[in-house]
Amino acid sequence: MITIIGLGVEHSERGCVTDNPHPRFSYAVRSDRSDVVVDGARLAVGDWTCEAGDQTAVAYDGKPLEPFTEYHVTLDVSTADGEHAHAETTFETGRLGQGWQGRWISDAGYDFVEKKVSPVPMMFRKPFTCDPTKSVRKARLYATAMGVYDFACDGKRIGDRYFAPGFTSYKTNLQYQTYDVTDMVGAGAVHTLLATVAGGWAVGSFVFTRKNRVSADRQALLAELRIEYTDGSVEVIGTDASWEVSESGPVRMADLYDGETYDAMMDPGADGSRCKDWRHASLENPRSRPRHIEADYGAGVVAHETLSPVSVARRAGGELVYDFGQNLAGVVRMRIANGRAGQTVVVRHAEILNPDGSLNTAFLRTAKATATYRCADADGFPEGVQEYGPRFTYMGFRYVSVRGVAEDDLRIEAVVLHSDLRPIGDFACSDERLNQLQHNIVWGAKSNLMDIPTDCPQRDERMGWTGDIAVFAPTACLNFDMSRFLEKWLRDVKAEQLKTGGIPNTVPVQGYGFPATMPEMAIDWWGDACVLVPWAVYRSSGDATVLHDMYDTMKRYVKACRFWAGLIGFGKSRYIWNTPSMLHFGDWVAPDVPKMSQWQKRAKWTATASLNNTSRTLARVAEVLGYDEDARAYDELADKVADAYCSVLTDGNGRLDNEFQTGYVLPLYLNMFPETVRGNAVDHLVKLIEDNDYCIGTGFPGTPYILFALADNGREDVAYRMLLNTACPSWLYEVGMGATTIWERWDGLDENGECPIGDDGTDLMISYNHYASGAVGAFLYQRVAGIEAIGAAYRSFRVRPVLGGGLTWAKAHVDTPYGRVGSAWSLDGGRFSITVEVPVGTTCELALPDGTTMQLSNGVHTATCEM
Known part of the structure; x- marks a missing residue:
């Protein structure tokens, strides 16, 4: 039997109100049988009907919609062997451009x-x-x-x-x-x-x-x-x-930073x-x-989980310190019994504690992050209990301190706030540390998907830094349905593009001056968000609307990057992006060098690789949109940049003149090295990693790709050793230190639980809830579990697990626009077994560790092989 699931309007499955005159519809088909072929799908809105075979982003093209009107949507699907399914939904139109009778x-x-x-x-x-x-x-x-x-x-x-x-x-x-x-x-x-x-x-x-x-x-x-x-x-x-x-x-x-004061x-x-x-x-x-x-x-911000404290400590002066056991973004909700008129309860928030058990608020910088409640008389409330939670602010915290109320009179909980995003993916394996890492990635994303993609939820920042989401978007799109959220933000990226073609480092800019515009030039990896984020949305959703909407923005940006790269140098050096390092972020927060200026000095390598990446990605976008001449031109530009990187920045035999991990990772991941020297480059990268005791040495641009660069070039052993490393800096060092989200800096805490960050030029820049290096999540899904899209929306996909690290099982799923894609494998002695779930309307290429490959249609399939 077939059923229709996920019939949605404008990437929303409920309560859609839209001003889009051509709203988009999507749906998936589920079946309890294999080899199901959909041969008819009729979508109707009022008296308009269409054949909806694509399942993703079917645009309404009937007579003009009326404002303030509810529309009924029906969908009928049939299969080649005579099965039928029916589904219905509704949506409303909003004002559709009609003027307001109300006034500001x-x-x-x-x-x-x-x-x-x-x-x-x-x-x-x-x-x-x-x-x-x-x-x-x-x-x-x-x-x-x-x-x-x-x-x-x-x-x-x-x-x-x-x-x-x-x-x-x-x-x-x-x-x-x-x-x-x-x-x-x-x-x-x-x-x-x-x-x-x-x-x-x-x-x-x-x-x-x-x-x-x-x-x-x-x-x-x-x-x-x-x-x-x-x-x-x-x-x-x-x-x-x-x-x-x-x-x-x-x-x-x-105040978004200082908190809220409420006088009952x-x-x-x-x-x-x-x-x-x-x-x-x-x-x-x-x-x-x-x-x-x-x-x-x-995707508006709403309340999600509610967490109770896991412990409370009593400090001098009656201060209570509560631990919620999870770093999060949100607010507290208090229930105060026996309150007296004028009694003032003060709640402060922090991510970590000082060694003496007090809240560490130094890293909040100027943010006060305080909620203050002034009680009315208890007699005016049911059972004498007053309830309060801030409405106009939020904080990033795991711990709170409370003054002004007796412990017995207080019930407190944490309300988790983030944008209303539908979870679509999950990953788990036989190593609980990696499961905690996946947990940390998801919670770091929740905390920073707060109407816009922010950098952190706690200090005086919480801004829409483009570099963070540029590298994290693919991982975000594996864990959540990001379409509405990122399409909204990209409207502002488009609106705030500079006349020169550059993209501000934070969007919306909203008062941020230099170096937001650096001055009006393109900034590698940060500005790249205007190309990389739409591409990630399209690959996940299959909806090319975002590519159409952003195409001119992408072209202007890549043109600006090409201009700055060609400003200095002759010959092949015209393709080396070598503008002054202070105008870049470079290998941002790379742990192998301690100063901001040293991260920036690597910009020649990171920026040149960025130009290759944005050009190549834009070529793929042009292909999707049917601009074949553009596609050839951008591929040619990417080829020239790759050749310049290898000719100018290496010895011609795969060795960088200035060796650092990101300098190898980017050209390896982006296939910039010729095949004749690729192996040598891999060897040099492995040597750097071995000399660094398998610790991470990459900053923002390299971290998402380092494990791919290794595993996809025959060194999955090194990739797993780095992934499972517990020494600082590493992902599992953070896990071992009790992290429940991803840190901004690998060395956020030393082994004594104290922060070693000194005067490195970043003004005490340390957040313990910062998703950028959580981009490793893509490796967990795409290599450990083996799920990787070939076509947009997973209409065709591959399952090819990369084994290693002593893992005995792993599983993951992604709820795609066509339905659930799943992979679950196990090792028992020398026998490998895998179960793959393939949605209706998709095809899967399964590759087993012994080299066997097979093509799968929809259904649940199991395969085994001897290792």
């Missing part, structure tokens, strides 16, 4: 001039009454803000989003959210909308220079409540000067009547007037 509002009387802090949050209020003579059929609230907002109706919170409308390049792109409030409004009753708007990224302090008011002088709100009655009439209640505003709400301070004694009540400081709102014209305000197209 704010409080013109609030003159926010302080520097390096965030503004006092504003409250907005609007009483309203539905027509008592009519019945409400549907009610939707459409809302956005300059800042981050929360809405409530009659005291009940609307929606589950944190940090709406999300972080975008506000001068160009802004999202609005759509909330179904039908059950909250009733005819004849008086209702009250209350909104709180904090500074967030648009107005609050951001980046480590703590710049504020980047996009607006003060917070602003834009919203409409659209009520449809059963008689067909529509009433719209939009933001305007009739709304009221106040800065006397209970959220007294909200200033709670306005469900209708706002307890606040006596209301005045009419003013119409506002925000400085960053976004060109596009569209229905939510990203």
Whole structure:
């Protein structure tokens, strides 16, 4: 029997509201039989139908969609042997470009001039009454803000989003959210909308220079409540000067870095009547007037797991230190019993403890990361228990300290926040240390996929560093469905591309100055995100839309890279990217050299390899899009860069003039060495690794690829020895030190549990929750378990495990657009067994360790061989 799974709209399987006039549909087919062939798939939206054989990104092409409308989608699939399956879903259109009746509002009387802090949050209020003579059929609230907002109706919170409308390049792109409030409004009753708007990224302090008011002088709100009655009439209640505003709400301070302060004694009540400081709102014209305000197209931040403390320590002065057992990004939620009016409870956050058991907050730099709650009298709460969790900030932490409340009166838990991403993959094997490494990779990703791809969740940064996601995107796409999340972020990459073609080092830039633009030049591996991330999304999803949307951006970027590479030198040296090292990041945080300046001095090698990689990748993109002439040109450029690397930077026989691990890893992984000298280059890399006791010596550009460079060139023994090394620096050293996420620096803690980071030019740059070197996760899936896509979306894929390291079994799965791909192998004595799961509509090439290969169609297949 066949069934349809995952019928989705715009890469979303539920609750999609879109302004895309041509929404994309996708689905998968599951069967309990093998060798199933789908010979018909009819998709219908209203009176439009199409044959949907591709299964991924089938674009609507019917008559123009109407705004504010729910559409019903049906899908009927049949197989060659007569089986049928049916599935249905719905989606709504948003405004589809229709103008807002609501106006931007704010409080013109609030003159926010302080520097390096965030503004006092504003409250907005609007009483309203539905027509008592009519019945409400549907009610939707459409809302956005300059800042981050929360809405409530009659005291009940609307929606589950944190940090709406999300972080975008506000001068160009802004999202609005759509909330179904039908059950909250009733005819004849008086209702009250209350909104709180904090500074967030648009107005609050951001980046480590703590710049504020980047996009607006003060917070602003834009919203409409659209009520449809059963008689067909529509009433719209939009933001305007009739709304009221106040800065006397209970959220007294909200800052992404410093935290939140909440005064329960200033709670306005469900209708706002307890606040006596209301005045009419003013119409506002925000400085960053976004060109596009569209229905939510990203993956918004919501609450996920809730963790209880694993231990509590009592320190002098009544301080309580809780350990949640997991480094995470999120907030605490407290339940305080017997609170007294004015009693103040202060919670501080940190990733690690000092040797004396106190919180280490030094590495937060200027971030205070503090949640403060001022109690009201307990008599005003059910059973005398007050509950609080921050709404307008988040922290990166494993430990918290609490002052101001007795332990018996406090119940505390950690609420994990991250973007709403569907997990699609998992890996496990016979070595529990590698399983912990996979856990750390996943949790490092969760903590930094916070509406944008950030670098870290704890210190005064949390910025959209392009270099981190450039190298991590393939691993992220193995663990999560990243399509909506990364397509949203790439819109801002496109919007913020410099006139020269370069890409800022952080996107959105949002107040970050030099070296964000370095000055307006292209930066290898960081700017490469505009090429590598769309390619990773396409390879995972099969949706070429992202390639179409980013193609001109990619071309302009590679043109800029080629310009800078050709600026200095003659002959083949014109293809060596050799601009001054301070304008690059080079072999960033490579552990074999201790200074930032030394990482940067390797830029000639990393940048030249980058130009080869982006050119070659762009050639593949051009092929997908049908630009064959472009594909040939970019392949030719990549060939010339590879030849220059080998001719100018080596002795011509596979040996680098300046030897370091990344300098070999990149050309080996990218196939830049001629076959005649490749073996020599591998030998030189292995010699460096052996001399370094099999410890990692690569920075950001080389770390994702070093194990591939070894295993794919006959040295899987060295790859496994490096992967399983427990000495510092190594992945399993971090595991052995108790890490629950990936560290920014390999030497984040010494064997005594203390941080050895000194004055290396990075201003105490150490995060214990930083996903970049977790890019090794791709090796776990693609070589240890052996799952690797050949065609986009795994329409064709290979399973070819690379054995080693004493592992006796490994398994992994990836839920692809066509269904689940799975590999599970085991070794029992000299016998190798493997089970492979192949989805309907795909083909698999299985390669056994004895050299046997076979072609598999859909179904579950088992094979064995003698070793």
